[in-house]
Ligand SMILES: NC(=O)C1=CN([C@@H]2O[C@H](COP(=O)(O)OP(=O)(O)OC[C@H]3O[C@@H](n4cnc5c(N)ncnc54)[C@H](OP(=O)(O)O)[C@@H]3O)[C@@H](O)[C@H]2O)C=CC1
């Protein structure tokens with residue numbers, strides 16, 4: 001099948017590499033220089049010290065022709081991509097963003113088959129044509145438009161669960177995204193302002209109290225009831241990614257914009273309806289926004 005991947009950053013390069021084994025990929029870059037580089041040098045994947053090069057087609061024209069598009073831009077670039085997608089003839093579009101900032105835009109895209117996904121891999125773009133697969137996980141996907149539950153294109157993506165690049169279908173997109181948001185809304189901002197790796201949040205007796213207090217606010221805003229299981233889940237992610245710096249912490253260290261608006265910013269918007277106090281969420285949101293201003 002022909003697949004277009006929009007955004008040639010860490011995830012765009014990772015997905016291009018794995019999907020090009022069975023599909024014809026066009027990777028839509030933001031810059032012509034990057035497309036030229038990929039078309040000339042190929043895409044280089046590094047995993048466990050092994051380097052593998054594949055040739056794929058990269059394109060900076062934004063002339064999306066494929067029946068299946070996978071959007072791998074950051075949340076803060078989603079609005080411009082959605083404006084372009086809106087004008088296309090109907091097709092299947094898979095969004096892989098962290099956070100929930102893209103949700104308000106989706107009601108305008110219902111002529112398309114919208115699929116939402118969360119990514120549990122770690123990927124790092126080392127340069128414009130090189131990506132490192134830093135952690136093997138899975139991709140979970142769920143239908144956003146309920147009436148499109150039979151989507152033969154998406155079914156073609158499904159792969160062996162034992163493989164390095166499995167794709168798992170979930171029933172409920174809201175539950176799937178909420179579970180990931182709980183992780184990103186707790187671990188990411190706290191590690192960023194405390195300047196610690198993920199594991200320290202549960203190893204330090206004081207930090208774990210902050211993590212728990214923030215967690216309680218987050219699940220209340222999202223109206224989630226399975227508190228014990230989710231708390232176990234957050235602590236487990238801290239354990240399994242103990243040596244990692246969260247993506248937000250890395251963004252701050254590198255002077256990049258973060259996805260805080262679509263993570264804690266989204267929760268602050270949701271909380272206006274619940275009347276629940278959210279002091280930790282509010283504090284962390286403004287702390288990260290303030291650091292971003294400083295980085296500017
Ligand atoms: N990396 C990871 O391990 C994981 C990432 N995610 C999520 O996936 C999403 C993408 O993250 P990631 O890949 O790390 O981000 P990156 O910043 O590495 O990549 C985003 C890419 O999108 C490009 N881009 C921006 N606007 C456009 C546009 N209009 N058209 C085409 N390309 C565009 C950027 O171009 P330019 O290079 O010019 O800036 C950049 O190459 C985020 O929501 C993130 O939270 C989720 C789980 C894991």
Ligand SMILES: CC(C)(CO)C(=O)C(=O)O
Pocket residue numbers: 098183184187188198237241244245246247248
């Ligand atoms: C799971 C976690 C917290 C791993 O670092 C992550 O998704 C991120 O850093 O954005």
